[in-house]
């Protein structure tokens with residue numbers, strides 16, 4: 770279990786001419802960091818580098834003391850599965866399955882033993898326990914976003930990386946998700962990293978970094 774996620778001198782180029790550079794930083798467990806920047810500034814690219822989806826070209830990312838630089842895709846997948854949970858703007862649930870079965874999929878995919886009590890606890894904490902027997906299409910957008918956080922946390926990651934988690938939500942649901950992040954940090958000692966261009970997120974958190982264009 771790692772306690773910090775750190776990145777230095779990171780930059781990335783999708784083609785030889787255009788290089789995106791990222792500000793150095795670090796996040797510890799029990800902290801929230803919100804990265805704010807306009808569309809196209811590189812927020813999603815940065816999250817993919819931190820989570821090991823993209824291979825590092827320049828600079829480095831450390832999971833605790835472990836460097837991601839030069840590691841194989843398979844090794845990065847493993848480090849991600851052990852340490853990091855991802856939440857996206859639009860969450861994919863399988864409509865043929867119940868919500869409950871959807872929540873069991875990460876454990877199945879990662880060959881972990883399913884911990885139904887843990888999922889029930891998380892569902893209760895995020896106020897979605899009444900939805901477990903429904904189909905995803907019978908849930909609202911805000912409910913699905915809370916369910917996706919339950920699903921992500923089901924494998925007990927140390928860090929949660931969220932890509933525009935509030936941009937599809939109205940003000941009430943946005944406030945609810947941001948309060949949930951506050952709770953997760955305080956109660957479960959998770960580190961939360963949010964990338965967004967949503968100013969509602971910026972005004973909620975004090976620890977922010979800005980991406981330029």
Ligand SMILES: Nc1ncnc2c1ncn2[C@@H]1O[C@H](COP(=O)(O)OP(=O)(O)OP(=O)(O)O)[C@@H](O)[C@H]1O
Pocket residue numbers: 783784789806807808809810811812813814815966
């Ligand atoms: N697969 C790709 N191939 C080439 N260029 C890409 C690719 N993905 C992203 N880019 C470019 O890299 C830059 C950063 O994109 P990225 O998606 O990281 O930005 P973003 O800040 O997350 O944007 P948004 O807020 O609109 O999602 C943009 O100029 C984008 O056009």
